[in-house]
Amino acid sequence: MRTRFPLRLEILLARAAGSLSRLAGTGGGTTVPGKLLWKLDPAAVDELARRLPLGSALVSATNGKTTSAAMAAGILAGKLRLAHNSSGANLVSGVASTLLTARGAELGLFEVDEAALPELAHRLRPRAVCLGNLFRDQLDRYGELELVAERWRGAVRELPEDSALVVNGDDPQVGDLGRERRSGTRTVFGVDDPRHAHPALQHAADSKWCIRCGTPYDYAAAYIGHLGDYRCPACGHRRPPLDVVGREIELEGIERVSFDLITPEGGRRVKLGVPGLYNVYNALGAASLARALGASLDEIQRGLEAFHAAFGRFERIGLDGKSLLVLLIKNPAGANEAIRTLLAGTAPTLVLVALNDATADGRDVSWIWDVDFEPLLPALEQLVATGDRAAELALRFKYAGFDERAIEVVPELERALDRALELTPPGGELVALPTYTAMLALRNVVARRGFVRQYWEAA
Amino acid sequence: MRRLVVGHLFPDYLNIYADRGNIAVLSARAAWRGYELEVRPLGAGAEIQRGEHDLFYVGGGQDREQALIAPELAALGPALHEAFEAGAAFLAVCGGYQLLGHFYRDQSGEELPGIGLLPLHTVAGSRRMIGDVLLECELEPGSPRTLAGFENHAGRTILDQDAQPLGRVVAGFGNDGDSGYEGCRAGRAIGTYLHGPLLPRNPWLADWLLAQAIAHQSGAPPTFEPLDDELEERAHKVSANRAETRGGRF
Numbered sequence: 001m002r003t004r005f006p007l008r009l010e011i012l013l014a015r016a017a018g019s020l021s022r023l024a025g026t027g028g029g030t031t032v033p034g035k036l037l038w039k040l041d042p043a044a045v046d047e048l049a050r051r052l053p054l055g056s057a058l059v060s061a062t063n064g065k066t067t068s069a070a071m072a073a074g075i076l077a078g079k080l081r082l083a084h085n086s087s088g089a090n091l092v093s094g095v096a097s098t099l100l101t102a103r104g105a106e107l108g109l110f111e112v113d114e115a116a117l118p119e120l121a122h123r124l125r126p127r128a129v130c131l132g133n134l135f136r137d138q139l140d141r142y143g144e145l146e147l148v149a150e151r152w153r154g155a156v157r158e159l160p161e162d163s164a165l166v167v168n169g170d171d172p173q174v175g176d177l178g179r180e181r182r183s184g185t186r187t188v189f190g191v192d193d194p195r196h197a198h199p200a201l202q203h204a205a206d207s208k209w210c211i212r213c214g215t216p217y218d219y220a221a222a223y224i225g226h227l228g229d230y231r232c233p234a235c236g237h238r239r240p241p242l243d244v245v246g247r248e249i250e251l252e253g254i255e256r257v258s259f260d261l262i263t264p265e266g267g268r269r270v271k272l273g274v275p276g277l278y279n280v281y282n283a284l285g286a287a288s289l290a291r292a293l294g295a296s297l298d299e300i301q302r303g304l305e306a307f308h309a310a311f312g313r314f315e316r317i318g319l320d321g322k323s324l325l326v327l328l329i330k331n332p333a334g335a336n337e338a339i340r341t342l343l344a345g346t347a348p349t350l351v352l353v354a355l356n357d358a359t360a361d362g363r364d365v366s367w368i369w370d371v372d373f374e375p376l377l378p379a380l381e382q383l384v385a386t387g388d389r390a391a392e393l394a395l396r397f398k399y400a401g402f403d404e405r406a407i408e409v410v411p412e413l414e415r416a417l418d419r420a421l422e423l424t425p426p427g428g429e430l431v432a433l434p435t436y437t438a439m440l441a442l443r444n445v446v447a448r449r450g451f452v453r454q455y456w457e458a459a
Numbered sequence: 460m461r462r463l464v465v466g467h468l469f470p471d472y473l474n475i476y477a478d479r480g481n482i483a484v485l486s487a488r489a490a491w492r493g494y495e496l497e498v499r500p501l502g503a504g505a506e507i508q509r510g511e512h513d514l515f516y517v518g519g520g521q522d523r524e525q526a527l528i529a530p531e532l533a534a535l536g537p538a539l540h541e542a543f544e545a546g547a548a549f550l551a552v553c554g555g556y557q558l559l560g561h562f563y564r565d566q567s568g569e570e571l572p573g574i575g576l577l578p579l580h581t582v583a584g585s586r587r588m589i590g591d592v593l594l595e596c597e598l599e600p601g602s603p604r605t606l607a608g609f610e611n612h613a614g615r616t617i618l619d620q621d622a623q624p625l626g627r628v629v630a631g632f633g634n635d636g637d638s639g640y641e642g643c644r645a646g647r648a649i650g651t652y653l654h655g656p657l658l659p660r661n662p663w664l665a666d667w668l669l670a671q672a673i674a675h676q677s678g679a680p681p682t683f684e685p686l687d688d689e690l691e692e693r694a695h696k697v698s699a700n701r702a703e704t705r706g707g708r709f
Contacts (some may be wrong), residue, residue, distance in 0.1 A: 136475070140589050140611055144521040203479070208471070214527050357701070363591070364609045366655050369477030391693035395659045398690060399483040409693070 010037055010044055015100055031089045034096030045092060048099040049108060049124045052083065056108035056124045057293060060117045060152075061132025061168075063334040064282040065090070067274075068132060069111035070310045071286035075295050075303025076109065084109045088311075091116050092123075107293070115142050118155040129159065130166040130289040132281065134173050135225055136206050136370075137331035138362035145206055149173040156180045164292035168285065169240045170227040172207045172217065178240055187292060189244040189284040190229075193259075196249055196277055197221035197228065202336065203370060212237045224278055225333040244288045246280045254314070254325075254345035261287055261301070268301045274309050276341035278334075283307075312439040314341070316429075317452050322421060323429045324446065328439050329353075330361070332370040338433065339375060347379035348431040352420040354387040354413060354438035361435040365389050368396050382423060383407045386416030387438045413438060414445050460495045463672050466512035466542075468535070469520075470500050472528045473555055476611075478518030480656035481550070484665045485514075492669070492683055503531040507538040513672035514548045515539065517555025519654060522565065525554045529571040532558055536574035543576055548671035549648035552657060556642070556650035557581040557614050566613075577643045577650045578619035584636075587613045592631030592653055593702035594641050598667055605629070606661050607698035608653030616652075618643055625651050630706035647671040660694040662686070 015033055037044050049056055059069040066088050073084045083102030085094050090113045099108065112120050114134070121129065134149055142148055152174075156165065161183045169175035169188035178186050197219075201208060205225045209216055210232035222228035231238040245262040252258070258271040259280050272279055287300045295303070309315045312328040327342060329335035342348070357363050377400060385394040390411040398404050410416035417432075424430045434442050446452050467482065482498060489496040501507065520528070543549065551559045560579040563571040573580070594606040606626060615635040618624060624634070625642025633641035634652070642651035649668070651657065658665040670680035 139475070140609070143587065144523075146521060146523050203474075209523075209527065214523075363701075363705075364476075364589075364611065364655070366477040366480070366609060369480030369483075369656055369659075370474075389694075389697060391690055391697055392660065394690050395694055396480070399480070399487050399659060401487075404687075404690065407690075409690070 010041055011048075011100060031091070031093045031097055033100045034089075034093035034098075037096050037100065038093050045096045045099065046123045048096070052105060052108045054080065054107040055127035056110060057128040057130070057289060058110050058112045058117065058120060058124065058126045059130045059132070059285070059289065060112045060114055061285070062114060062135040062137045062331060063337070064132050064278060064285070065111045067279065067310045067313055068130065068282040068285040068289075069109060071283055071304060071307050072130070072289045073109050074307045075286060075290040075300050076107065076293065078299065078303070079295075081106045082109050083107070085111060086310075092119055095120060095124075114148050115151075118151050121155045122158060125160050126163060128164040128166065128289055128292045129156075130285050131174050131177060132168050132285050133171045133227060134207070135331055135333040136367075138364070140362055140364040141359065145173070152177060153180060159184070166285065166288040166292055168227070168281065169242050170223065170229070170281075172211050172226065172230055172237075175240050176211055185292060187243045187288045188240045189246075189288045190239065190242040191223050191227075191246045191249070191277070191280060191284070192229070192242065193247055193249045194221040196251070197223055201226065203332070203372065206333075210235060210237050224281070224337055227281070244284055244291070246284050249277065249280055251275070251277065251344055254341060259283075263287070263291060263297060265297050268297055270301055270304050272304060273307060274314060275344065276314075276337060278337040278341070312434075312443065314338075317446055319421065319446065319449075319451050321426055322424050325429055325431050326439060326442065327431070327433050328436065329371070329433045330436055332367055335371040335433070339372065342431065343375055347376065349379055349381040350384070350420065350423055350430065351376065351380065352384045352386065352416060352430060352432040353393055354416070354432065354434035354442065355385070355389040355393040356387045356435050356438045356441075357389050358437045361437050365392055368393060373397065374400055377402055381406060384416050384420040384423070385409050386411060386413050387435065390416075413441050417442065417445060460493060462495045462497055463489055463513045463669070463676075464511060465496060465498045465672075466501045466507065466515045467498050468501050468515060468517045468532065468555070469528045470518070471502065472524040473518040473520040475519045475521055475524070476553060476609075476654035477656045478516070478552065478654075481518075481552070481658045482516065484656075484658040484662065485669065488662065488665050488686070489669055491686060494669070494673070501535070503528070505535060507535060507542065509541065510545060512542060512547055513675040514550070514668060515542065517549075517551040517559065519553030519555060521554075525558065525563070526571060529558060529563070529573075533572040533574055536576075539574055539576060543646070543648060546647065546675045548668055548675060549576070549650075550668055551577070551648070551650040552654055553612060553652050556652060557616065559648070559650050560616065563614060577645055577648060578622040579616050579643050579650075581614040581616045583613050584615045585613075587611060588632035588636050590631055591698060591702035591706040592633070592641065593629040593699050593706065594626030594631075594633075594653070595629055596626030598644065604663055605695075605699060606651075606653060606657070606664060607695050607702060608651075608655040608657050608661070610652040610654070612652050616643075625649060630702040632707055647675070655698065660691060660698050662688050662691045
């Protein structure tokens with residue numbers, strides 16, 4: 001038998017633990033209170049969520065969930081008080097911690113880890129859920145893609161009858177989840193702009209075979225990995241009709257992207273302050289979710305246009321007359337898009353790539369061999385490889401044909417950053433591609449030197 | 460430049476654990492020894508000419524992909540057996556390793572056919588065996604080596620009596636989490652659960668496979684001049700250390 005404390009006492013204890021974690025310097029306290037609350041009483045999360053007068057909305061995807069949730073928060077924050085896990089703590093404990101600290105919030109807006117979605121959907125009984133995409137990612141932690149998709153299917157079936165479901169129709173697995181819903185509202189979003197399609201499916205495409213009959217899909221347009229306009233030539237399974245569409249996309253280097261946002265209520269030209277086709281997908285998801293939660297087209301446009309990079313995602317940090325551009329990489333599809341977008345600007349001659357293999361990065365580092373680093377090579381003169389698996393990373397570049405003598409292997413992150421900054425000319429920009437825990441460590445170093453706020457202080 | 464031909468079986472389907480890293484290492488190390496490695500993809504209904512391929516590669520796939528191609532692979536079975544008998548080398552990783560055995564029985568009891576080239580069969584278990592692995596092996600008598608990699612499989616692979624494992628498990632799960640052995644070796648064919656990918660951090664195995672592939676042409680494996688493998692050795696050491704500190708746990 002578990003000892004039951006009154007919920008109020010549990011909350012007080014858990015909040016105190018968060019303060020202690022910050023005082024002890026062990027972290028931002030973004031998950032500690034939630035972990036403690038979870039230990040004391042798992043059902044306390046449900047109870048806390050029920051106190052939100054407007055309920056909760058969940059955002060999940062392999063790639064883009066942090067950005068998409070932050071964009072939706074930007075749209076909604078003007079009119080609602082939000083409980084939002086903006087620091088990326090997206091497991092049950094992170095959501096619980098956010099609920100603990102967000103007093104007076106009206107709506108919960110949570111980015112949710114793919115594997116944690118079923119549990120959180122079950123506990124929070126969300127008003128709205130936005131599902132973005134499924135790519136192979138951390139197979140050591142999540143298991144096979146099919147398994148994640150199957151669990152999502154179960155979670156969607158279990159949603160409250162009046163929940164609004166938003167899905168990316170361009171992903172065969174995710175788009176099909178919309179068909180699970182007979183009640184509530186359902187919004188399908190996607191891209192329609194074949195000018196930006198790849199000539200062929202990329203290596204990182206995962207759902208290439210019809211989810212019904214196994215025949216390879218025909219793609220009228222493939223935008224990112226297996227995201228696109230697909231149709232099965234054998235059984236006819238195809239992209240569902242789109243409700244919210246991105247058209248006339250203009251990629252403007254590494255600074256901006258603009259597109260026509262088409263909704264059943266009308267259209268707007270949206271100019272995003274973040275780059276890349278993948279951010280159009282993130283914006284379409286955020287717009288569809290905000291719309292399902294009652295935001296107007298004007299509010300959506302304003303919120304999206306005011307958005308700046310979520311932390312570690314094309315984030316630019318000034319450092320003593322030089323700047324650091326941080327692009328999180330965590331799986332093949334996401335890393336490919338980061339590189340594709342980076343190369344829309346001036347190709348870097350020097351990069352700092354950081355590969356860690358903690359649980360949050362994936363202990364299995366084989367994914368780096370599925371990333372297309374090759375487009376970086378023609379302009380690249382020097383690589384500083386860092387992180388716990390720096391040597392493995394160096395091998396990835398060596399066997400891609402990059403001159404081994406131009407690779408410096410410096411596993412210790414801070415030393416590697418200093419070395420790479422030393423190689424960066426005054427006024428120049430250093431491009432860093434870190435995995436998740438390496439990104440946190442890198443920001444930590446820079447914050448300690450006073451150049452950026454700690455992540456739990458941001459926003 | 461002399462040429463080695465690799466038959467890459469079902470690369471569109473079986474590529475889950477960065478199998479192209481293994482191919483990149485084979486290509487580069489062959490080139491550094493004066494051999495051009497030509498990789499020919501082999502899909503459903505492929506024609507395999509007698510003696511055409513010096514080395515075959517089969518990678519890993521998710522259950523769905525494995526089920527989609529197992530019958531197609533089985534159809535190529537007789538030609539692959541013939542190539543094996545004629546001295547072609549094989550490297551099969553993870554899902555490909557399972558399908559080179561007699562059969563794979565999934566959790567529902569359904570069986571996927573294998574081609575029976577390796578003396579083993581595989582039965583799906585309820586828990587996946589995931590983590591870093593370190594093996595000791597001795598492919599050539601008198602020269603013991605280690606292999607470091609990562610495993611992620613629900614299948615328990617059981618070797619036939621008298622079958623030869625690839626190595627002894629120092630840390631990690633291995634074939635079935637129980638026997639203390641990993642992989643299988645039959646002549647010039649190697650099957651293993653180790654990915655990571657396997658060859659970048661274990662370049663000696665890449666060289667061994669290339670030597671076997673050359674032997675398919677010339678009758679005898681050559682002795683290669685050593686290459687500068689300092690980076691490879693560093694990566695091997697980190698990976699081996701990972702296995703010793705955190706391998707073999709669920």
